[in-house]
């Protein structure tokens with residue numbers, strides 16, 4: 357199979373990219389599911405009367421603890437206002453109806469009836485490109501520093517095959533599922549990072565994993581479903597197992613996650629090892645307009661959140677590090693682009709709520725434009741022949757559990773050298789076990805997850821000081837902002853640590 361541009365991932369980043377790229381090129385998009393994008397409740401746009409792009413920029417940098425890639429933040433903030441011409445955001449009278457995210461100076465989250473992600477997905481013109489579903493890329497094909505396509509696995513037929521392309525865009529989301537539980541859907545994994553790293557792409561900020569302060573631990577059917585934290589500005593509070601408030605809720609997400617984690621570990625947890633998210637003081641009309649999807653979700657399980665609190669905990673939510681990109685979503689590999697959550701650098705060490713949804717809309721389109729310009733300049737891709745002898749898949753479920761447990765112990769909200777090192781050893785041994793398992797889908801997926809975990813753990817070990825969502829209990833902040841980049845050096849990861857000029861936290 358052959359195309360100009362192969363887009364890997366069918367969330368908002370991938371779809372926006374494919375739509376834009378298909379204006380000038382032949383595009384195939386592959387996906388396994390819909391990823392996190394349908395859950396985007398709202399996105400940041402500085403539409404409040406007192407707000408502006410500069411203030412939005414400052415909040416994003418401050419939230420990110422000045423670890424952000426400034427050039428990417430500028431593009432994000434400057435492009436945000438253009439979206440009011442593209443989408444119809446909710447209004448109250450003549451004013452935009454905005455929510456206030458944690459860490460933001462003004463109400464800034466604009467939404468489309470609580471279903472912003474779904475609305476953006478529905479706005480895509482899917483006729484302009486080919487979308488192949490239930491297909492997973494497992495390996496990128498690269499020779500002489502140039503990408504030529506990807507080896508893929510068809511989950512319906514159980515067969516591997518190759519898609520050749522002049523350019524490949526990674527839009528395959530974060531890697532939250534290397535944890536035993538997270539707020540992510542099951543199609544999200546470590547493939548994107550591992551595939552990129554294996555062909556020499558540079559990664560950055562791999563230690564920054566954002567924990568959502570409020571994800572359900574009960575009832576069972578809602579496990580991992582997050583509750584939007586803007587509700588703290590509308591009357592919601594947190595209480596411990598003894599019904600006592602234990603934290604100021606209106607703090608940055610990274611700080612709130614630590615406070616919840618500590619209360620559960622060392623204070624008074626609730627029966628399901630969480631804390632109470634108490635929405636009973638949120639006015640009912642606000643609940644039924646701004647937060648109806650959350651109200652309905654619990655109501656379908658027989659719980660009326662306007663009358664009783666629910667149990668939540670902090671869980672891995674979005675990954676802030678990933679494939680290093682420039683302002684055109686280019687990587688250091690010719691023909692390889694990345695956009696959305698699989699890329700790194702934009703959010704720094706702590707993501708401002710509402711910026712991930714904006715990121716995928718803005719950078720998905722930019723990646724599509726840049727990839728189609730690139731494809732217009734290079735020769736047609738060679739059709740790389742199918743040379744697969746599919747192997748019967750190994751049983752990897754037990755090893756997957758071992759990896760996830762190690763990741764949970766090593767990369768939790770609060771980290772230390774000893775636990776990180778133990779987890780690194782486990783991830784390393786699984787990489788060795790599965791590294792030659794070509795054409796075996798289960799084994800390659802576990803190899804990719806183990807490699808991604810290893811790189812994240814390694815980066816977390818290297819960053820000895822605490823910053824944002826990377827909290828080391830064995831060392832405090834050193835006050836400096838620096839990036840940790842990882843690039844393959846021979847068969848080993850090479851680490852580059854670089855001070856970010858001009859910023860001292």
Ligand SMILES: Cc1cc2nc3c(=O)[nH]c(=O)nc-3n(C[C@H](O)[C@H](O)[C@H](O)COP(=O)(O)OP(=O)(O)OC[C@H]3O[C@@H](n4cnc5c(N)ncnc54)[C@H](O)[C@@H]3O)c2cc1C
Nearest residue numbers: 365366367369389391392393397493528529696697710713
């Ligand atoms: C529950 C939840 C609620 C959220 N709410 C908000 C919010 O209100 N506002 C906000 O700003 N952000 C929010 N976020 C974050 C935001 O949703 C994500 O960061 C964003 O949607 C990521 O989009 P994406 O297109 O990069 O990846 P995703 O939407 O995750 O899509 C990834 C795609 O890649 C595919 N894929 C993965 N691996 C492969 C592979 N190997 N081969 C082929 N396909 C692959 C997946 O199947 C999927 O199609 C939320 C996240 C979650 C989990």
